[in-house]
Structure formats: structure tokens, C-alpha cells
Amino acid sequence: MVKKDRSAFVNKTYLLIMLPKFYQTHLKSQLSTAEYLLLQILIAVLQSIKKVSLEAVANALPIPIEFESRRKKVQRFLSLPNLDIKKIWFPIVIKWLSIYFDDQKTIYLAIDRTN
Numbered sequence: 001m002v003k004k005d006r007s008a009f010v011n012k013t014y015l016l017i018m019l020p021k022f023y024q025t026h027l028k029s030q031l032s033t034a035e036y037l038l039l040q041i042l043i044a045v046l047q048s049i050k051k052v053s054l055e056a057v058a059n060a061l062p063i064p065i066e067f068e069s070r071r072k073k074v075q076r077f078l079s080l081p082n083l084d085i086k087k088i089w090f091p092i093v094i095k096w097l098s099i100y101f102d103d104q105k106t107i108y109l110a111i112d113r114t115n
Contacts, residue, residue, distance in 0.1 A: 019043070022095050030088055038077055 019027070019040070028036055041061065046052065049060045058071035065073075082088065101107055 022099070023092055026092055026095070027088070030082055035077065035080065035082065038073075042074070042077070 027039065031039065041063075042057065045057055045060045045062075049056055051057075054071055054074060058067060058074050061070045061074065063070055063073070077083075097107065
């Protein structure tokens with residue numbers, strides 16, 4: 001097994017505070033503490049590696065377990081029933097829209113699926 005030095009990431013705990021307060025409040029209410037912390041770590045990892053593949057994320061995940069275990073951990077996390085679009089993401093989008101836009105404005109949403 002090749003041992004990776006993840007201290008550069010782990011020592012930058014300030015990177016884990018990337019979500020707006022209303023995101024944090026809602027996510028904490030919907031996820032367990034362990035799930036919420038893993039989500040924060042995953043966000044930081046994704047922003048640092050800029051790749052969205054299970055293997056790349058698992059490889060960069062700063063958890064001292066085997067690669068295959070990290071990969072399975074991420075896979076299990078992403079398949080949680082709590083990560084339902086209606087429970088997690090719609091309330092966040094509604095709150096975000098109410099904070100940044102007036103009720104009387106028309107909003108156009110464009111979604112890009114390119115890699």
C-alpha cells in the first residue's frame with residue numbers, strides 16, 4: 001500500500017467552512033453529524049481536485065483507511081435516502097431564491113451538464 005501524505009489538506013481546517021449559513025443549518029437538520037462532516041470533506045476535496053469521479057474523490061479523501069474502503073464509503077454516502085432532492089436541495093434552492101431575488105422577478109435557470 002502506498003501511504004499518502006494528507007496533512008496538507010487536514011491541516012487546513014478553514015477549508016471546511018465553505019457553505020453559507022442557511023445551507024449549514026438545513027443540512028445539519030437533515031443529516032447525521034457524521035454524514036454532515038463527510039459532506040463538508042467531500043465538498044472540500046471536490047474543490048481541490050476539480051474532478052468528479054468516484055475513484056478520484058476516494059483517492060483524495062483524507063481518511064486513513066484503504067482506498068477501496070474510502071471508495072465504498074463515498075458510494076454509500078451518495079446513495080443515502082436522506083440525499084433526496086425534495087428533502088435536501090429544494091428547500092435550499094427556495095431559501096437561496098428568497099434571499100437573493102424579489103418575489104416579483106422572473107428568473108431563468110440554465111443547467112449545464114458538461115464535464
